[in-house]
Amino acid sequence: MCFTTAHEKILAEPISSQTDQSDVATFAPRLLHWFDNFGRKDLPWQQNITPYRVWVSEIMLQQTQVTTVIPYFQRFIETFPTVTALAHADQDSVLHQWTGLGYYARARNLHKAAWQIVTDFNGELPLTVDELTALPGIGRSTAGAIVAICKDEFAVILDGNVKRVLSRYFAIDRWPGQTSVTNELWQHAKELTPNKRVAHYTQAIMDLGATLCTRSNPDCPACPFTSDCLAHQSDSIESYPGKKPKKTLPTKTTCMLVITNHDGEIMLEKRPSRGLWGGLWSFPEINLADIDRLLADLPVVPHIKRPMQAFRHTFTHFHLEITPIHVQVTAEEQMRRQDKFCWYSLTHPPSIGLTRPVTRIIESLKETHV
Numbered sequence: 318m319c320f321t322t323a324h325e326k327i328l329a330e331p332i333s334s335q336t337d338q339s340d341v342a343t344f345a346p347r348l349l350h351w352f353d354n355f356g357r358k359d360l361p362w363q364q365n366i367t368p369y370r371v372w373v374s375e376i377m378l379q380q381t382q383v384t385t386v387i388p389y390f391q392r393f394i395e396t397f398p399t400v401t402a403l404a405h406a407d408q409d410s411v412l413h414q415w416t417g418l419g420y421y422a423r424a425r426n427l428h429k430a431a432w433q434i435v436t437d438f439n440g441e442l443p444l445t446v447d448e449l450t451a452l453p454g455i456g457r458s459t460a461g462a463i464v465a466i467c468k469d470e471f472a473v474i475l476d477g478n479v480k481r482v483l484s485r486y487f488a489i490d491r492w493p494g495q496t497s498v499t500n501e502l503w504q505h506a507k508e509l510t511p512n513k514r515v516a517h518y519t520q521a522i523m524d525l526g527a528t529l530c531t532r533s534n535p536d537c538p539a540c541p542f543t544s545d546c547l548a549h550q551s552d553s554i555e556s557y558p559g560k561k562p563k564k565t566l567p568t569k570t571t572c573m574l575v576i577t578n579h580d581g582e583i584m585l586e587k588r589p590s591r592g593l594w595g596g597l598w599s600f601p602e603i604n605l606a607d608i609d610r611l612l613a614d615l616p617v618v619p620h621i622k623r624p625m626q627a628f629r630h631t632f633t634h635f636h637l638e639i640t641p642i643h644v645q646v647t648a649e650e651q652m653r654r655q656d657k658f659c660w661y662s663l664t665h666p667p668s669i670g671l672t673r674p675v676t677r678i679i680e681s682l683k684e685t686h687v
């Protein structure tokens with residue numbers, strides 16, 4: 318891709334024609350000028366740009382910060398260097414690479430979509446917004462980012478960072494989750510997106526949201542929009558974007574059976590592929606009141622029973638109060654023969670996807686040298 322002409326033109330034009338009103342016509346040039354000087358250009362997915370790498374990075378970056386994503390992205394691409402490699406991997410190894418990143422539906426959809434790309438598109442990502450949004454897990458904004466970055470063609474994005482920037486720039490104080498507000502933001506995003514240097518513009522608007530126009534303490538003095546950002550001009554940045562109407566999250570409780578054997582291995586159970594933590598490995602969950610009866614029914618001989626430190630795990634739609642109960646068993650042969658269970662070795666951990674509470678409990682077991 319060659320951007321030299323447009324780039325030179327922008328640098329040759331000093332950014333001086335800003336007015337007190339939102340100067341939409343110069344939004345893109347100002348953003349590109351800022352990006353050329355200050356934007357990040359050394360992120361792993363900005364090197365050796367391919368549709369596959371851009372797709373994986375865009376999915377990982379949903380609801381997740383760049384610094385968190387970088388090591389996951391590098392390991393994922395190393396393990397699955399192509400769409401075909403990802404399609405042919407088993408789900409356990411894909412979820413294993415995702416362990417700790419959260420929102421596991423993203424990994425399951427990535428895997429499913431890879432298979433569809435191999436079967437329907439000969440292993441090449443289709444590069445139109447319509448074809449991309451027909452694949453599992455790819456929404457309108459992600460599709461727009463892939464097309465814009467890979468083809469440098471007009472395509473619009475509106476991820477969480479961009480929603481925040483535009484809500485502030487246009488002083489839209491209603492919650493962006495409302496359909497009418499989302500539609501209004503899409504309209505603004507479309508108007509602002511240039512026809513040239515779309516790839517850089519797309520990187521730039523995401524970058525500005527991630528580095529300057531951050532959720533708290535935005536760095537307005539360094540922003541190219543101080544002169545016409547309506548939130549900044551009215552000194553009311555904290556009012557934008559509008560807040561989600563408050564709803565108290567319900568609390569659920571569960572008891573996780575942490576069963577260890579003589580070799581220090583931990584018994585895990587594979588969760589159904591659909592639903593919460595689908596396809597990941599976790600501890601068997603039981604109702605605390607039923608524990609004695611359930612332990613009596615287990616095809617193992619329970620040895621020690623002790624509660625571990627209870628803790629709370631919060632999902633987007635509820636809190637889960639988890640009480641782990643540690644049980645040591647002396648005979649586990651019957652369990653070894655059941656596919657849905659595995660014995661997880663702390664010294665030679667298998668490549669499987671674990672839920673975050675499982676990782677946390679395993680860490681605390683390690684500390685107590687179980």
Ligand code: SF4
Binds near residue numbers: 482530541543547
């Ligand atoms: S001036 Fe401040 S609030 Fe407005 S877009 Fe820039 S960083 Fe965000």
